[in-house]
Amino acid sequence: MTNMAKGSALAREDKLGLSQSASLVREALKEIQESFGAAFGGLKHCTLYPLDDVPPTVRSLWQSCTTSLPTLYNSSQCWTVRTPLARELVIDALIKIRSKQIQSASEEDFRLNYQGEVNESIDPTIVLAQLVDPDPCCPAFLTGLRSPSVESCGFRCPYDLCTVVEPEEECNIQVNMTPKFSFVDLHIDYGADGLSTLVGDCRKIWLLYPPSEANLRAMKMVDSQRAKLMRIMHQLEGGVIVPTTASHAIYIPAGCIHATFTLQGGFLVAKDFTSSESLTAIASYLLHKLDQTLPSEARSVCYDWFERCLDVCLSSGKLDTALEAWILSQDHLAAWAASHRQWRINVRRLWEQHLHNKIFSDCPCGMQERTTVLSHHVFATHLNFLLPPSQLRRLK
Ligand SMILES: [Zn+2]
Incomplete structure (x- = not known):
């Protein structure tokens, strides 16, 4: 082939590649609009990339503010024993619903979400009914279910994830029961990294945005308001769009801002973890005060992730990363430490362990x-602000 012929063949492939990824995005947005209404029509004027076609500038934006871009895996890598069946998760959910009806609510309990808000007064069996017969007008879904079937199937991070981040402190396996039309608005998972997969015929489309300065500021503007995605979709930068089925598992980096649309009902299984690269993202989440409107237990979760991540970061010898993140959010950490004695002691010990005079x-x-x-x-x-007065005096 002559050089010129080679050149035009490449150009043709390029065009083909571009139009393929453009049509994937177009298809996904069309499906969102068909199921979730014209209110999301504005998304087609936003720049969203499919994961396999992210330009280098967008990739660097993600890498500058968190661990990496979101990544996709084959979900079979996430189950050590076998993949659970949807009907097993239905039975687990039924048992949880029944036991909640008998006993009073406990900390470990699932929550029912209705029209974008947690609602304690609606009968959770409605969600089961909607799994069979979805209701576009009043979709309801359950989050935070604990499922013995999922536990016994052994849900864990895929081995290949360690080429992106080394998952540490894996915990908090939860199941969401999401009928078609479930929409989870833009949110951040309290600074934790996450892994999610689907079970059954479930299909979801994810919109994910990096925790950049501009994006976190936009999130703060709509803090404690509803319809966040609708309000700020045009202000967000670096967004990716990812359709997933039960064959995928998706890695959600620390601090990542994300929303999900359920196009076919089913279950989502998720777990949290952290990594030695996640501290900067947690610190900028705190710096932008996105924890401050959360209920107090949820706020504690954010600072607990900071503590665990600081431990992981210092233990893996990344003193500079730890110091930079600490200094970035220092004022907020000081305010938290002032009223949380145990946290103050824990993080002081971490620093004492790793910061010696050599x-x-x-x-x-x-x-x-x-x-x-x-x-x-x-x-x-x-x-x-972590030190008792006697120790402070010795430093002066
Ligand atoms: Zn300094």
Whole structure:
């Protein structure tokens, strides 16, 4: 083939590739609009990329503010024993619903979501009915179900994920029961990294955005308002659109802003974890005060993830990353530490364990005096609010 012929063949392939990914996005948006109404029609004027065709600039945007882009895996890698059946999860859900009707609500309980809000007064069996006969007018779904079947099937992060991040502190396996027409509006999973897969004939479309400065500011503007995606879709940058079925598992990076549309009802199984690369994303979530309107238990979850992630980060020798994230959110951490004694003690111990006086690098804040060692500077300048008065006096 001549060079010119080669060139035009490449151009043809290029065009074909482009139009293929453009049509995937178009198809997905059309389906959203058909099932969820014209209100989401505006999405077709937003720039959204399919995961296998993300331009380098968008990839770097994700990498600059969290661990990576979201990634997709074959879901068979996530089940150590076998894939659970949808009917097993239906039975588990029925048992949970029945036991909630007998006993009073406990911390571990599932929540019913109706018209975009948690609703305690609606009978949860309606969700089961909608799984069989979906209701476009009043869709309801359950979140936070604990399922013995999922536990016994062994849900874990796929091995291949470790080429992107090393999952640590895997916990909190939860099941959502989502009939067709379920819509989960834009949110952030409290700073945790997550892995999700579907069970049964379930089909969902995910919209995911990186926790960049601009995106977190936009999220803060609609904090505690409903219809977040509708309000800020045109302001968000770096968005990707990902259709998934039970054959996929999706990795959701720390701090990722995301929404889901359920196009075919079924179950979502999810778990949380963190990684040594996640601390910056958690810190900027706190910096943008997105935890501040959460109920107090949920706020604690955010700071617990910060603590666990700090531990992972320091234990893997990433002192600079830990310091930068800490300094970024220092004022918010100080405010939290002031009223949460155990947290204050825990994080102080983490720093004491890893920050000794034989480290001779410079503090990323740039304010360290030439004559002081790093540990002295950091304890006196960035960690002073963690220390009891006696220890503080010794530093001066
Ligand atoms: Zn410093």
